[in-house]
Amino acid sequence: MHEQISSLSVGRERPFTRSRPLPPYRGVLAVDAKGFTGRPALEHETISRTVPDLLMTALTRVGMREVWDDRLFPNTTGDGYVFGFDVSLVPMVIHPFLLTLQDVLTDYNVLSHGVMPIRLRASLHIGPLPDTRDEFSGNGTVRNDTHRLLDSRPVKAVLASHKENVTHVAAILSDRCFEDAVVSGYTGRHPDHFVEVAATVEGKPFAQRAWLYVPQPSGPLYEETLDRDTGDDRDIVPQEDVRTPESTGLRPHVENSAPGGNINTGTVHGGQSVSNQDIAGDLVKGNKARRVRGFQADRIRGDKNRGRS
Template sequence: MSTPMDSRYTGVSELPPYRALLVVDMKDYSGNAGRDQTELTKLIPEIMQSAFERAGLAWIWARKSAHNGTGDGYAIVLPPELLPHLLNPYLTALQEELEHRNRYRPHFWNGPIRFRVSVNVGPIADSGENQLGDGSGAERVVLHRLLDSDPVRHLLNGSDPEVTQVAAIISRRVYEDAVLARFADDPASLYVEAGAEVKTYQGQAYLRVPKPSGYLLGAGFLKPARGPETPAGTTTPPAPSQPAGGFGVQINGSSGPIYTGSGTQNNTLYHGRER
């Protein structure tokens, strides 16, 4: 009979250490010429590191244990107590760093560099030496499922590429541990709950956009249930309405539509049936 002290014992196992996980993925990476992709692959962790420095958190980048490239992205593993910093101020610093980089980007790149970001926390293999297999585990799978989900992809598709450079999605556990518990010092109202379904994964997640723009301002972060289909089979949000008389863009606030822009503005409450 095997016992827990016997090497043949196949029963209960100890949990691997809890770690904070962060991964970024560059939108439209494959749209760049093959000869430029190597440079972009090397640039992604450089941008991430610069964003930590911009936020005054260079010491956090230095504490990463497991870390590796994903071709069009990069993932890092950190001690769990650093999780709140990955939300505030890091997401805003990453947006600002990309704004700076994109201002001076080469003309031959396929548009500005824009990142989807996913954050999770949980038990992960980690030897502390970035060995093969480190950073693996069920929560690492969740990290990438969230990154590939429609809700966070919609955030970049529905925003101005020259304005919104970062769209983030965080797991429910991150939201509860860092946001609701106030360790991140981020108002919960900055996050929008969304269901994420990718392959066999289904779960609740939360969306965060440091600098929303375009369609997101008028219609919110969530993808509409139905919409016109493009030839590629993706749902394209309709453009914000443009009323006659030069009122500008319509923003649907809680008290009714508000029009911005040049010309006479009519910002009175809408008294008809709720829209």
């Protein structure tokens, strides 16, 4: 009895009580098949077996078979697959692996006559995870966040809105993964191939900055759209770093009224509304557009005033 209690207490030391070494940093890749639950039950086992085969085929095709052979804490999720790998290989998993996975899925979907096509969402993350070489291996916040990213609204929206005969892979990278592997210049893809999004999951307390990457897009990378996986028709709005009026000390609202047009003088912080009362035609108050696609302001990298006298 004493031995059983001792075994249960192993590894249950409370956090923040003493310092200890971090687990090794890993790359984590997770994938899910779109619309899996809507498929007939007869197809579920076939898809579950096919998804890891597709991953192995793509890794082999780009000369990275060792990533598959040496994968850490591999696990099937029913409609997908997850595993860890050497963090130094993250740039190559981003590119060319994801592009090659798109090609492999294209071949599979074209040649698999009579079989429903497979389209995959993929998420990539970086961080410390233990590898105990048993069924409990690889558990930690990084692993949890990888699955949250995979289920997030932006990456689901891409596959829902892009053409199913063209776009077979949509990936989302954690901000840490993007900064360490892409912005650093180690990945063979420019940062402009990636779109910043706010990754949120319906019904979960999860919200993180993340980056979409679609190897073969066939539609807008991020827009207001119907997520056919969930049936949710809420607006999806790209979010930059948000500062509230309370946090900045700025006035929360500025209102200008012009009888024949708009007046903007100086710098306007916060919201702005325009009321035109004496113009022939429609009365316009506030924002007339129902939806705005894409980002509402230009992105500027570097010094905005460079080259100005």
